[in-house]
Amino acid sequence: MNTLDAKRVLETALICSPQPLTLKDMRVLFNDLLGSDTIKSLLESLQLEWTHRGVELVCVATGWRFQSRPEMREFLDRLHPEKPPKYTRAALETLAIIAYRQPVTRGDMEDIRGVTINSLVLKQLEDRGWVEVIGHRETVGRPALYATTRQFLDDLGLSSLDQLPVMETPNDPSQALAQLGEALETSQLAMALDENAPASSSDETPMPAESSLEEDGVTEPSDAHTSPAGDLLPPPEQAPDHGH
Secondary structure, eight states, rough: OOOHHHHHHHHHHHHOOOOOBOOHHHHHHHHSSSSSSHHHHHHHHHHHTHHHHSSEEETTEEEEEEEEEEGHHHHHOOOSSSOOOOOHHHHHHHHHHHHHOOOOHHHHHHHHHHHHHHHHHHHHHHHHTTTEEEOOOOOTTTTEEEEEHHHHHHHHHHSGGSSSSOSOTTHHHHHHHHHHHHHHSSOOOOOEEEETTTOOOOOOBBTTTOOOTTTTTOOOOOEEETTTOOOOHHHHHHHTTTTO
């Protein structure tokens, strides 16, 4: 099979697939006659060919896919004028903290936000497929450790957490929310802040101002990876499905 035919096969499979395709998937197309490096080269060539079109070929957390460019959303939304789901500031701040400080416990999130977190907030994010429990911290009570999922990265059109905007103040949930908002604005993710909702849920209560991760003696594993915020991410063996 020549290069032109191979690219046509890849292009057709990617356009027709409802889900991103991995390199392993694409090797199956050619009965493993083409190696991963060859397929990557063909994908890069396809990316260049689609550069000036309204659709682009991108690599996200779970594989490669074609998707509309952000500037096309205004026009595509006219075909399906559905309002994006609304999330409270509490939900978006919690999501931003998890994205930039993972893995984190509920207690860590409460220390950063300064208020207790409603269980329904975490459930909403879990139901959406954006966060999940990846383990438990080896401390009193073994609290659950939360991290973002590959679905979260796919929805943002990212291949890894390293592509999130760099945050200069990791303990500031407002900045985390603003930085995450930048990524959302250029992503495929339909998401909106419910401006009519209170900043905190009615059952959220303020935490002591002096509370902090450091003062509570919470430390992360020494073999963890660094996030865009300069904080800690789980080692690969702890969270194999989070885009690392």
